[in-house]
Each structure stands twice: as structure tokens, then as C-alpha cells.
Amino acid sequence: MKFLKAxxxxxxxxxxxxxxxxxxxxxxxxxxxxxxxxxxxxxxxKETGNGLNYQSIGSGxxxxxxxxxxVTFGATDAPLKAEQLEKDGLVQWPQVMGAIVPVVNxxxxxxxxxxxxxxxxxxxxxxxxxxxxxxxxxxxxxxVTLPSSAITVVRRSxxxxxxxxxxxxxxxxxxxxxxxxxxxxxxxWPVGVGAKGNEGVAGNVGQTKNAIGYVEYAYAKxxxxxxxxxxxxxxxxxxxxxxxxxxxxxxxxxxxxxxYHVILTDQPGDQSWPITAATFILMHKQPTDKAAAAEAIxxxxxxxxxxxxxxxxxxxxxxxxxxVDLIKKTWSADIKS
Amino acid sequence: xxxxxxxxxxxxxxxxxxxxxxLSAFKLSDNLFYWTTRIAALSVxxxxxxxxxxxxxxxxxxxxxxxxxxxWTQRWAPSAQPEPVLGALGPIYGTLxxxxxxxxxxxxxxxxxxxxxTELCPQWLRRPxxxxxxxxxxxxxxIYGMWGFFVLGPFLANTFQPLMIGLFEGVPxxxxxxxxxxxxxxxxxxxxILAIMVLPFITAVSRDVFDTVPPVLKExxxxxxxxTWEVVRSVVIPYTRVGVIGGVMLALGRALGETMAVTFIIxxxxxxxxxxxAPGTTISAAIASEFAExxxxxxxxxxxxxxxxxxxxxxxxxxxRLMLMRLDRKAGK
Numbered sequence: 001m002k003f004l005k006a007x008x009x010x011x012x013x014x015x016x017x018x019x020x021x022x023x024x025x026x027x028x029x030x031x032x033x034x035x036x037x038x039x040x041x042x043x044x045x046k047e048t049g050n051g052l053n054y055q056s057i058g059s060g061x062x063x064x065x066x067x068x069x070x071v072t073f074g075a076t077d078a079p080l081k082a083e084q085l086e087k088d089g090l091v092q093w094p095q096v097m098g099a100i101v102p103v104v105n106x107x108x109x110x111x112x113x114x115x116x117x118x119x120x121x122x123x124x125x126x127x128x129x130x131x132x133x134x135x136x137x138x139x140x141x142x143x144v145t146l147p148s149s150a151i152t153v154v155r156r157s158x159x160x161x162x163x164x165x166x167x168x169x170x171x172x173x174x175x176x177x178x179x180x181x182x183x184x185x186x187x188x189w190p191v192g193v194g195a196k197g198n199e200g201v202a203g204n205v206g207q208t209k210n211a212i213g214y215v216e217y218a219y220a221k222x223x224x225x226x227x228x229x230x231x232x233x234x235x236x237x238x239x240x241x242x243x244x245x246x247x248x249x250x251x252x253x254x255x256x257x258x259x260y261h262v263i264l265t266d267q268p269g270d271q272s273w274p275i276t277a278a279t280f281i282l283m284h285k286q287p288t289d290k291a292a293a294a295e296a297i298x299x300x301x302x303x304x305x306x307x308x309x310x311x312x313x314x315x316x317x318x319x320x321x322x323x324v325d326l327i328k329k330t331w332s333a334d335i336k337s
Numbered sequence: 338x339x340x341x342x343x344x345x346x347x348x349x350x351x352x353x354x355x356x357x358x359x360l361s362a363f364k365l366s367d368n369l370f371y372w373t374t375r376i377a378a379l380s381v382x383x384x385x386x387x388x389x390x391x392x393x394x395x396x397x398x399x400x401x402x403x404x405x406x407x408x409w410t411q412r413w414a415p416s417a418q419p420e421p422v423l424g425a426l427g428p429i430y431g432t433l434x435x436x437x438x439x440x441x442x443x444x445x446x447x448x449x450x451x452x453x454x455t456e457l458c459p460q461w462l463r464r465p466x467x468x469x470x471x472x473x474x475x476x477x478x479x480i481y482g483m484w485g486f487f488v489l490g491p492f493l494a495n496t497f498q499p500l501m502i503g504l505f506e507g508v509p510x511x512x513x514x515x516x517x518x519x520x521x522x523x524x525x526x527x528x529x530i531l532a533i534m535v536l537p538f539i540t541a542v543s544r545d546v547f548d549t550v551p552p553v554l555k556e557x558x559x560x561x562x563x564x565t566w567e568v569v570r571s572v573v574i575p576y577t578r579v580g581v582i583g584g585v586m587l588a589l590g591r592a593l594g595e596t597m598a599v600t601f602i603i604x605x606x607x608x609x610x611x612x613x614x615a616p617g618t619t620i621s622a623a624i625a626s627e628f629a630e631x632x633x634x635x636x637x638x639x640x641x642x643x644x645x646x647x648x649x650x651x652x653x654x655x656x657x658r659l660m661l662m663r664l665d666r667k668a669g670k
Binding site: 057058059060061063064150152157158159160167182183184185186187188189190191192193194195196203204207208 | 618
């Protein structure tokens with residue numbers, strides 16, 4: 001009887017060990033890159049047979065999970081500072097980029113027609129500009145007929161990386177915003193209604209006349225919302241296109257930033273779209289499960305090499321090759337697996 | 338006949354010793370049964386205690402930082418520098434106001450339905466209406482949220498809200514309560530959805546207690562020439578008052594805690610506005626929308642909000658129980 005029990009236990013142990021080896025790569029965190037991570041995971045599974053289990057539980061929760069070592073990698077939209085990375089023994093790199101666009105629902109205004117600056121956008125979100133025919137908006141759009149209606153401001157109700165990057169941009173564009181509201185995944189909004197998720201904001205703006213909101217580019221495109229053009233740091237008016245997103249990424253100085261701590265909003269360059277954002281991956285320098293970590297790195301290498309097309313299909317922006325090379329060097333230098 | 342005799346004989350043969358053994362076996366199984374059920378019952382208390390304890394532990398950092406000021410601070414600034422400033426006044430206000438307006442709408446309508454069903458409704462219509470009300474209670478709250486977001490919100494913003502705003506413009510107090518602009522997402526829209534959601538609770542309980550009114554009382558009232566309205570007002574309602582209030586309290590408990598539908602349509606703004614057409618938030622909506630991306634003091638404050646809601650609902654439900662208990666005693670006499 002004892003012998004039987006012992007063999008049974010050994011068998012169970014062996015089985016779990018085996019299944020652990022063949023188990024999926026686990027990751028958790030940001031919701032913003034979830035569509036592309038799952039698309040990559042599908043393609044990767046077909047190609048290699050290895051799966052990826054990514055839970056989009058939010059950046060904050062993702063950071064907590066990787067600190068607690070319950071997942072192989074964490075994902076966050078707001079990058080951690082170098083000191084924090086050092087303290088937790090983590091490596092951080094940007095995996096893919098996205099863009100955030102202001103969207104409006106004003107009768108007679110077509111996509112890309114309305115031009116806004118960061119400052120007017122901040123004033124709208126501060127409640128200082130309340131009507132569409134405000135002098136500040138009129139000055140930027142002399143040829144557009146704007147109604148004298150109250151602006152309905154729509155923003156996110158849940159904490160999100162999208163909000164983090166959007167408010168970061170407003171803080172850079174407007175001193176008033178910076179001192180009154182600041183930036184973060186959830187901030188103290190002076191005005192407006194909160195909607196849950198990108199889809200919530202898209203739905204609200206789509207339904208409400210005279211509304212303005214901000215969503216990831218993909219949501220604006222899929223819901224056929226009226227996006228606006230923006231005036232960037234160089235003073236040029238740019239429309240949200242793949243080219244203007246990539247220009248913003250190319251102009252960022254990745255090499256100089258420890259832990260790739262670059263926030264891509266308000267980048268220099270004539271073509272740069274001002275609200276571009278990267279999303280980051282976190283892994284331990286000394287992973288407890290070395291095999292799993294190696295598998296994860298393999299997946300991310302594959303994503304950098306073969307995932308660009310899938311990313312562009314979902315309106316994400318792949319990392320420039322020069323940055324990918326830097327990241328690969330970081331991996332081999334820092335991660336002991 | 339023969340079999341019975343044989344059986345009787347065998348029982349006799351088994352003797353007193355076997356009987357004692359059988360009895361002790363019964364006792365053992367009875368004891369076992371007693372303890373299993375007792376542990377099952379006690380585990381409920383254990384779970385409840387555990388929930389309260391973990392809420393307090395989670396909320397402790399926020400309690401320590403903000404103290405009682407948390408209750409009357411209106412600012413909710415999780416990313417304020419250098420320290421986040423968080424206060425529960427906005428969500429508490431929103432929770433109480435939406436529940437209050439919901440009750441204001443649902444109580445008369447719910448009682449009206451119950452009175453119609455018990456006093457006036459032709460027999461053949463009773464079942465369909467009763468079943469429809471019960472089905473209303475079975476609809477998942479997310480469905481109400483989606484319906485409120487896509488159908489009710491736009492409808493109210495385009496018709497009812499502009500009407501009220503126009504009607505009360507310039508009137509003191511009422512003009513502030515019904516101030517524009519119309520909004521798809523507002524305290525009022527959330528209240529209306531809540532009213533629809535709690536309606537079945539009020540109707541179901543009221544209908545049941547109205548049925549407890551002894552027919553002889555009603556017949557006597559009709560006999561001295563009372564109208565239906567007089568019978569309802571002077572006989573049915575006074576007789577069942579406590580039970581009706583208990584049902585209303587149960588509905589209030591549900592309204593206070595409702596999460597998903599409210600989160601969809603309340604607009605999630607922590608600012609307190611005098612207008613009921615302005616966006617607001619409730620305790621549960623605030624937790625639902627912000628918990629996922631929160632950490633540190635922010636998360637602790639959300640847990641503290643949860644604790645506050647727990648206490649609030651506990652008192653409401655305790656009051657409801659008390660009233661229903663008093664009704665039971667009365668009925669027992």
C-alpha cells in the first residue's frame with residue numbers, strides 16, 4: 001500500500017514537472033496591447049506549438065504580478081523608472097507602439113478636418129473652452145463652420161495607459177493642466193463624463209452630438225469616428241497616419257534612456273504625431289524559472305522579427321529596427337537564463 | 338400474513354443487545370448529521386467575518402492617512418502630487434441620490450402594480466403580469482446597463498431632459514436640480530434604470546403581504562360602502578405597512594449596491610453637481626471602474642469605499658429584517 005502511494009505521488013510529481021515544462025508562457029498586465037499580444041500568440045502557437053497565456057488585467061496589476069513572480073513577464077503602459085527597476089531586479093523594454101487620437105462628433109465636420117493644438121485640447125478638458133465656436137478653436141479652423149453648442153467632454157472612467165499618455169501630453173502642452181490636474185492612469189478630471197474602456201469612449205462620442213473624446217487609433221478607425229488633426233511640437237499640423245506615428249517613434253532618443261524610459265508624447269520632428277505611446281514588457285533579471293524566461297524571450301524575438309505585419313494590421317506601430325537591436329543587446333546583457 | 342409473523346419472530350430473536358447497538362448507530366449518524374449541518378451554518382459566519390476583516394485590513398492604509406476626513410472630502414485625485422488626495426463624498430452622494438430617486442419612482446409604481454394585481458386585476462391577467470414582473474427581476478444587470486446606454490440614455494437626453502430643463506429654467510432650486518445640458522450619462526438616467534431594476538422586489542413583497550390581509554376586513558369595509566381606493570388606503574395599506582416597508586428596504590439594499598448597470602450610464606464623475614442631469618458616480622461604480630488599474634493608497638481607498646458600502650447596506654438590510662420580523666409577529670397573533 002505504501003509503495004503504491006509513493007509511486008502514485010512520484011507519478012503525479014513527474015506529470016506536473018512535465019506539464020510545467022511544456023506549459024504556456026504566462027504574462028499579465030496592460031490592456032492596451034492585448035489585441036496584438038493575443039494575435040501574436042495565435043500565430044506563434046501555430047508556428048512553434050508553444051502558447052502564450054496573456055491576461056490583460058491592467059498595468060498596475062501586471063507590475064504587481066511580476067514583482068510577486070507569479071508570471072514570467074509583466075506588461076505596463078506607463079514605464080517604470082530606472083530606480084524602481086533596479087530595486088525589483090527587473091528589465092524593461094518597449095514591445096510595440098500605438099497612437100492616441102482625439103475624436104469628435106460635430107455636425108458637418110469630417111475626419112481630419114478639425115485642427116486642435118495641445119493647449120486648446122487641454123482647455124477643453126479643463127472646462128475653460130465650453131462651446132465649439134470658441135475663439136480659440138475658430139482661430140485654428142477659419143474654414144470650418146462650428147456650431148455654438150456646448151462641448152460634451154468624454155474621458156475614461158477606468159484607470160488606463162491611454163489616459164496616462166493622453167494626460168502626459170496635455171501636461172506637456174499646457175502649464176495650466178500640469179498644475180491643476182497632472183498626469184496618471186487615473187486623474188482628477190475637472191469636467192466630462194467617464195466611459196469604461198476605449199470602446200466606451202468610442203461609443204459615447206459616436207452617440208453624443210457635440211462630444212469630444214480620446215481613443216486609441218484603432219478604435220477611431222474601426223468605429224469610423226471623426227478624428228482631428230493636431231499641431232505638433234514643431235508647429236506643424238499633422239494627421240494621424242502610420243507615417244506620422246512612426247516619425248514620432250523614430251525621433252525618440254531610446255539609446256540614452258535607462259530602462260527605455262521614454263514617453264513618446266510631444267516628440268520633436270515635423271511629421272511627428274504628438275500623442276504616440278509605447279507599451280512595455282517587464283521581466284526579472286534573475287528569473288526563478290529560467291526555462292520559462294528563455295521561452296518568453298524566444299517569443300518576443302519572434303514578435304520583433306515576424307510580428308510587424310500583424311501589428312500594422314491592428315494599427316499598432318512596430319518598434320524601429322535600431323531600437324530592436326538595442327533591446328536584443330539588453331536581453332543578452334541583463335537576463336540570466 | 339405468514340411473512341409478518343416470521344419477521345416478528347426474527348425481531349424477537351435479535352434480543353436487547355442488538356437493539357442497543359442499532360440505537361447507538363442511529364445516535365452516531367444523527368450526531369454526524371448535526372455536526373455537518375452545524376459546520377455548514379457556522380462557515381457562513383466565518384466567511385462573513387473573513388470578508389469584513391480583509392476589507393478592514395485592505396482599507397487600513399487609507400483610514401490611517403485620511404481618517405474621518407475621507408467621509409467629507411470631495412476631491413478624488415489619485416495622481417495628485419506629491420500625495421494623492423482621495424475623498425468619498427462624491428460616491429457617497431451619488432449612491433444616496435440615485436437610490437433616493439430610484440425609490441421615489443419605484444415605490445409608487447411598484448405599490449400600484451401590487452395593488453392592481455391583488456385588488457383590481459381580473460383573474461386571467463394576474464398570472465401574465467405577475468410572471469412579467471418576476472422576469473424583470475431575472476434580467477442580468479449588464480443587460481440593463483447596455484439598454485440604458487444605447488436606448489434609454491439617448492431617448493432621455495433628446496426628449497425628457499430638454500423638456501424638464503426648459504420647464505424649470507429660472508425657477509429657484511428646481512432650476513438648479515434640472516439644469517442642462519442634457520446628457521446621455523447622468524445621475525438621473527442611472528436612477529431610472531435602478532428604479533426599473535428594483536421594481537420587481539417591491540411588487541413581489543407587497544403583493545405577498547397584501548394577500549395576507551384577512552378578506553373579512555376588506556369585505557367589512559366594502560360592506561359599509563367604501564370605494565376600492567378607500568379600502569386600499571384605510572385597510573390594506575395600514576394592515577401591511579410594516580411588510581411593505583420591509584420590501585422597500587430590500588429594494589433599497591439592491592439599489593445601493595448595484596454596480597454594472599450604473600457604471601455604464603452614470604458618467605463616473607466624482608464631482609458633485611446640483612443638477613441630476615449631470616454625471617456622477619456611486620461607490621460601487623467607482624470601485625468597478627477604477628480597481629483594475631489602481632495601486633497603493635488609491636486601491637486602499639477603493640477598498641475603504643467598499644467597506645463603507647458594506648456598512649451602509651448592512652444597516653439597510655438589518656432595518657428591513659427588523660420590520661419583516663415585526664410583521665411576522667403581528668401575523669402570528
